[in-house]
Amino acid sequence: MLPDFSDIFDRYEALVAEVDTVFAKVAEQHPKCVTCEKGCSDCCHALFDLSLVEAMYLNKSFIENFGDGEGRSNIIIRANEADRKSYKLKRQAYRDSQAGVDTQTILENMARERLRCPLLGTGESCELYQHRPITCRLYGIPTAIGGKAHTCGKAAFEKGKPYPTVHMDKIQDRLIALSQEIADRVQSKFSELSGVFVPVSMALLTVYDEQYLGVRTPKKDAEK
Known part of the structure; x- marks a missing residue:
C-alpha cells in the first residue's frame, strides 16, 4: 500500500497558488498584452512534459473527478x-539529434507541432481546468527557460521591451524537490524517479502503484 502523499500535494497546490497570483499580477499590470480568454485553446496544443509530482497530482484529480462513464472513456x-x-x-527529435541537428533547432521544430491535449473537450475547454498543470497556468505571460524567453503567439507583448518574466527553471527545481520527496517517502529503488518527466497523456494513462514507483517492501529487503 502506498503512503499518504497529501502533504506533498498540499505544498504543490501552494506553489500553484503562487503561480496563479503571478499570472494575475502580470495580467493586471499589462491588460492589453495578456489576451487569454474563455474559448481560446492555443495553450492546449503545446508539447510539454510534467514532473512526477505534477503527473501524480493530475492522475489523482482525473480519478477523483471521473468515474467509469463515457467522459472518462473519451479522455x-x-x-x-x-x-x-x-x-x-x-523519436524524430532523437533522430535529428543523432544526425547532428543542434538542440535549439530541435526544440523550435517541436514547438511548432500542434498536439491536442486529451483533456481538451469538444467545447474547447479543459475538462480538468481547476487541476491543470503549472505550464498551462503560465501560458500567456512572458516566461524564460534556460535563459531563453517565450511567450504566447496570441499575446500582445512587444519583442525587445522589458516585462515581468517567470523563470521556469526555478519552478522546475521546486517541482523536482517535491518529486524527490515522493521518491524518498516510498524509498524508491529507482534513483532516477524524481527526474522522470512525462506528457499529460502518459500522466493520465499511468497507474502510479508500488511497481511504478519502485516501492521497497520489508519482505523484499529481507530476502536480499
Whole structure:
C-alpha cells in the first residue's frame, strides 16, 4: 500500500497558488498584452512534459473527478492517441539529434507541432481546468527557460521591451524537490524517479502503484 502523499500535494497546490497570483499580477499590470480568454485553446496544443509530482497530482484529480462513464472513456481514448503522436515526435527529435541537428533547432521544430491535449473537450475547454498543470497556468505571460524567453503567439507583448518574466527553471527545481520527496517517502529503488518527466497523456494513462514507483517492501529487503 502506498503512503499518504497529501502533504506533498498540499505544498504543490501552494506553489500553484503562487503561480496563479503571478499570472494575475502580470495580467493586471499589462491588460492589453495578456489576451487569454474563455474559448481560446492555443495553450492546449503545446508539447510539454510534467514532473512526477505534477503527473501524480493530475492522475489523482482525473480519478477523483471521473468515474467509469463515457467522459472518462473519451479522455482515455484521446490520451492514447496523443501519447502515440508524442512518442513519434520525440523519436524524430532523437533522430535529428543523432544526425547532428543542434538542440535549439530541435526544440523550435517541436514547438511548432500542434498536439491536442486529451483533456481538451469538444467545447474547447479543459475538462480538468481547476487541476491543470503549472505550464498551462503560465501560458500567456512572458516566461524564460534556460535563459531563453517565450511567450504566447496570441499575446500582445512587444519583442525587445522589458516585462515581468517567470523563470521556469526555478519552478522546475521546486517541482523536482517535491518529486524527490515522493521518491524518498516510498524509498524508491529507482534513483532516477524524481527526474522522470512525462506528457499529460502518459500522466493520465499511468497507474502510479508500488511497481511504478519502485516501492521497497520489508519482505523484499529481507530476502536480499
